[in-house]
Amino acid sequence: MNRSFVALGAALGMIYVIMGAVSDHVVHAEVDAHLFxxxxxxxxxxxxxxxxxxxxxxxxxxxxxxxxxxxxGWLMFAGTLMFSGSLYLIVLTGHPGLGIITPFGGSALILSWLLFTLAVIKGPAKA
Structure with a gap:
């Protein structure tokens, strides 16, 4: 599973670069300051x-x-898709109703960090 999360993180990093380019070259010129x-x-x-x-x-x-x-890991991945993905879609489609998804993504991200913290505190898994 550890490779899966590293690979998913790397894929999100690649999407970040793509969306950063979209932000600079498309979104910046097409939307108001609030949406940007x-x-x-x-x-x-x-x-x-x-x-x-x-x-x-x-x-x-x-x-x-x-x-x-x-x-x-799965909560962090899903939370990122829901949080960032919904915000991207709001800006790119002009449908603010998609914002209903955003808080679910944020909640998943908060919970993922809590579970990550607990996993580290708990230490190595017992065999």
């Missing part, structure tokens, strides 16, 4: 959680299999 700010919030959250996923994967490689780390 929303798009850039999505970017900040995406890169931070891409690195978080990589960190979860590396921690899992160090500590061994852990249910808490596995759940934390």
């Amino acid at each position: 700010r929303i798009f850039n919030i999505a970017l900040r959250f995406e890169i931070g959680h891409a690195l978080g996923l990589i960190l979860i994967g590396l921690t899992a490689a160090h500590l061994g299999r852990s249910r808490l780390l596995t759940i934390a």
